[in-house]
Amino acid sequence: MKKLTLAALGVAGAMIASTAMADGHGNSTLAQVKEKGFVQCGVSQGLPGFSNADDSGNWTGLDVDLCRGVAAAVFGDANAVKFTPLSAKQRFTALASGEIDILSRNTTWTMTRDTQLGLNFAGVNYYDGQGMMVPTALGVSSALELDGANICTNTGTTTELNITDFFRANGMSFNLVAFEKADEVVAAYDSGRCDVYTTDRSGLAAQRGKLTAPDSHMVLSEIISKEPLGPVVRQGDDQWFNIVRWTLNAMINAEELGITSENVNATEFNDVSPSVARLVGKEGNFGEELGLDNKWAYNIIRQVGNYAESYEANVTPLGLARGVNALWSDGGILYAAPIR
Template sequence: MKKLTAAMVAVAGVAFAASASAATLDDVKAKGHIQCGVSQGLPGFSNADDSGDWTGLDVDMCRAVAAAVFGDSNAVKFTPLSAKQRFTALASGEVDILSRNTTWTMTRDTQLGLNFAGVNYYDGQGMMVPTSLGVTSATELDGANICTNTGTTTELNITDFFRANSMSFNLVAFEKADEVVAAYDAGRCDVYTTDRSGLAAQRGKLTAPDAHMVLSEIISKEPLGPVVRQGDDQWFNIVRWSLNAMINAEEMGVSSSNVNNLKFDANITPAVARLIGKEGNFGEELGLSNDWAYNILMQVGNYAESYEANVTPLGLARGVNALWSDGGILYAAPIR
């Protein structure tokens, strides 16, 4: 019944949100904070601690936008959303940005009326099994029971993978990740499947994390990134360039520890000068102040800082998420 009501409220939201999409930046400035849709608890990406403070790579994305818009990375409120609710919450205007380990796919661009502002984590779907099962490859999983979340790309990917390998399986799909973990932990399923970052994050919640292993197969491409509504290019640009600024800053070696010195340094490269607002008019072109990126770097830091603080503790190396110059695929368009 509660779910039903929530769904109806969502529909009413679409109906009542009287052209809320006109200019998100104006709406956001008027209310004084950014409403950010995050997960219901995924360590490393968006997770609330005991005192209700949110941390994570996806949380930093929202904080960066808040720093760019208000010069204050705390001018952001978080709305925890289930995988199922997230797009409706964004479409109805309940949140301004959805930064919730969301995979960029074509359907979501074309059918759901969304725009992905970029990719802040390149992931792939993996599978976790108890070591006692004696399985070493995903191709041995014929007939397995598989636990996962509803409303995600994982349901489709796992189905594709088993069909491609002509294997049968039984899917048990829960609404919330906590129940998936609990059911897998109780032994309801042989396999727990989600993005590999999710597997690393959720593993700590199992009663015996060491009794489980992540299989080597990566069965999908999962580019995760921040999402905004279609039809507001200005807001879309602000989110996209906030992300690009963090990645470019890492590439240029600008971080929270040196950005303040660089501001008063006469001998900086033109690229750094443009980034931190000493040259050009890039912030105002976005509808912000020229020190937008300076505020991001000062208060949130560059991509590497955010990654190391949040994702590295999960035991996930940079891998493909390293800069292109370091052998990864992270490549941001230049600020010029």
């Protein structure tokens, strides 16, 4: 397996990506995945609610479910997936080199990541924004009171860039204390080395439980950035891009149509609306056109669930309400293109 530096990717990302996609024999990602019998999914090193392994190595989370959904769509088996834990710094190289088939790791879609790395974002599965956590004992109520603060965060993230912008824009000084591993960031903040822990607000909610005294910390009200988080694939393989994109769309559309892991089975026997018939493969050739079985979305919903089921099982326990991640029809901004 080739090891690539990000600098190399910046120069020749697209070329590297198409080499990795074609595997030297002209095989598509779908063909390679089918041949090995599983999807290799890049995830975080442990972020409760999004991608987190228990003591027996079972992965759960919203990002994990997206990968299980792709496995269900491709193999009819949501367990035909293996997970590669990656730090923020390692993640893009792992995808570009072909070590993983999908990156589903609370990764923010930005313009340079789209244009410089030979990668494509297949959609957004969680709309987030960057926040700041402080010990309640620090006695501040606004980020604008943080002049001169020591700030803990992860390297290789948008977080580092946004916090720099925020402090500069507000004429404040700060000292960045950055680590590659998220657990090192948490440990440093917990030990009092930093006044502030900054990351995506979902990350703050997820990591808070790892602190010695979670209730002695507060998240400030300021949201200093847009962090649209979503799954990423290599450029140059539109079929695989579509499979990932439509797996996400199928989960969101299933929620909108009221189809769940519990009731999808009944769609086989009962009359259903034309939209539901297309989703579950009773009508049309939507699966075949993706290179899959027409039951692709049926299998995703039956085995993994719709977006709401995944959100409620994984993200709701962190205390994060649906908010902007509600469906457009419920006042949020989740809006999946239709299956037709």
